[in-house]
Amino acid sequence: MASDGLFRTGPRAASGSHPVVALAGNPNTGKSTVFNALTGLAQHTGNWPGKTVRTAWGTARHRGRLYTLVDLPGTYSLLAGSAEEEVASDFLCHGRPDATVVVADATALERNLNLVLQVLEVTGKVVVLLNLIDEARRKGYDIDVGVLAEGLGVPVVPAVARDGRGLPELMDTVAALCDGSLVTHPRPVVYPPDVEESLRRLEARLAGRLPRGAPLRWLAVRALCGDARVLRLLAGPAPPPGSPAPAGPAPPPGSPLPSPGFSPVVRPRPAVSRTSPETKRSAGP
Numbered sequence: 001m002a003s004d005g006l007f008r009t010g011p012r013a014a015s016g017s018h019p020v021v022a023l024a025g026n027p028n029t030g031k032s033t034v035f036n037a038l039t040g041l042a043q044h045t046g047n048w049p050g051k052t053v054r055t056a057w058g059t060a061r062h063r064g065r066l067y068t069l070v071d072l073p074g075t076y077s078l079l080a081g082s083a084e085e086e087v088a089s090d091f092l093c094h095g096r097p098d099a100t101v102v103v104a105d106a107t108a109l110e111r112n113l114n115l116v117l118q119v120l121e122v123t124g125k126v127v128v129l130l131n132l133i134d135e136a137r138r139k140g141y142d143i144d145v146g147v148l149a150e151g152l153g154v155p156v157v158p159a160v161a162r163d164g165r166g167l168p169e170l171m172d173t174v175a176a177l178c179d180g181s182l183v184t185h186p187r188p189v190v191y192p193p194d195v196e197e198s199l200r201r202l203e204a205r206l207a208g209r210l211p212r213g214a215p216l217r218w219l220a221v222r223a224l225c226g227d228a229r230v231l232r233l234l235a236g237p238a239p240p241p242g243s244p245a246p247a248g249p250a251p252p253p254g255s256p257l258p259s260p261g262f263s264p265v266v267r268p269r270p271a272v273s274r275t276s277p278e279t280k281r282s283a284g285p
C-alpha cells in the first residue's frame with residue numbers, strides 16, 4: 001500500500017476520468033472490509049489535507065470500468081463535531097463524489113439511519129449497503145429491504161461484506177448511479193414548521209454566498225446546529241443585490257482535492273427527479 005504524500009493530491013487527482021465513489025458509515029460497519037474487497041492492493045493511505053485524520057483511497061474495477069473509491073473516516077454524524085466528521089462532511093459537500101455508498105450495520109439500523117438521512121441531505125446519489133446481514137439474521141432480525149429503500153428513496157443492497165456477498169450487486173448499483181441510468185428520489189427530512197421556516201431563511205442567505213448546486217439545506221441545518229464555519233460564512237459580507245451567485249465551475253480532471261473549509265468547488269446536485277422514468281431505472285417512490 002502506498003502512503004502519505006500521495007494523498008496530498010487526493011483521490012480526485014488520481015481518478016482522471018474515473019467516477020469517484022465515497023464510502024461513508026458509522027465505525028465498525030464493515031466499510032474497510034468493503035473497500036479492501038473492491039480495491040485489493042490498488043490502495044493508498046494518507047492524512048487528509050490539513051488534518052491528522054487518516055483515510056484510504058483506491059481503484060476498483062467493475063465490468064471493465066474503473067472507479068476511485070474513497071474510504072471516509074467512520075462517523076456517527078456529519079455535524080462536524082470532530083475532525084473525522086469534518087473530513088467526511090467536507091468530502092461529501094465539496095469533493096463532488098459521483099456516488100456515495102453508506103455502509104450501515106443491519107444489527108443497529110436505527111443508529112445507522114441517522115447518518116444515512118444526513119448524507120441524503122447532502123447528495124441524492126446514494127446507495128445504502130445494508131451490511132452484517134448474517135449477524136442480523138443470527139439476532140432474529142428480518143429487515144424488509146424493499147420497504148427500507150422505498151422509505152429512503154434510494155437503493156438498499158443487503159450484504160455480508162466479509163464473505164463478499166452483495167458486493168457485485170453494490171457495484172452494479174454504483175455503476176448505474178454514476179452513469180445516470182439509476183434515478184433516486186430521496187425523501188427529505190421534514191422538520192417542525194418553525195425549524196423549516198428558519199431553514200428557508202438561512203438557505204436564502206446562503207444562496208448568495210455559495211455556488212449554484214451547493215447543498216444549501218444541509219448547510220442551513222449545520223448553521224442551526226451552530227457549525228462555526230457556516231456561521232462565519234453567514235456573518236461575512238453579503239454580495240451586493242442583483243449580483244450573480246458565484247459560478248463555482250467544476251475543476252478539470254486532475255485537480256487536487258478541495259482543502260477543508262468552504263471552497264467554492266461544488267458540483268451541481270443532479271436533477272434526478274427530472275429524468276424521464278420511462279428511460280431510466282428508478283429507485284424508491
Ligand SMILES: Nc1nc2c(ncn2[C@@H]2O[C@H](COP(=O)(O)OP(=O)(O)O)[C@@H](O)[C@H]2O)c(=O)[nH]1
Binds near residue numbers: 028074
Ligand atoms: N459477521 C460479519 N462481520 C463483518 C462483516 N463485514 C465486516 N465484518 C467485520 O466487522 C469488523 C469491522 O469491519 P471494518 O471493515 O474494519 O469496519 P469499519 O470500521 O467500518 O471500516 C471486522 O472484524 C470485519 O471482519 C459482515 O458482513 N459480517
Ligand SMILES: [Mg+2]
Binds near residue numbers: 031032033074
Ligand atoms: Mg475502517
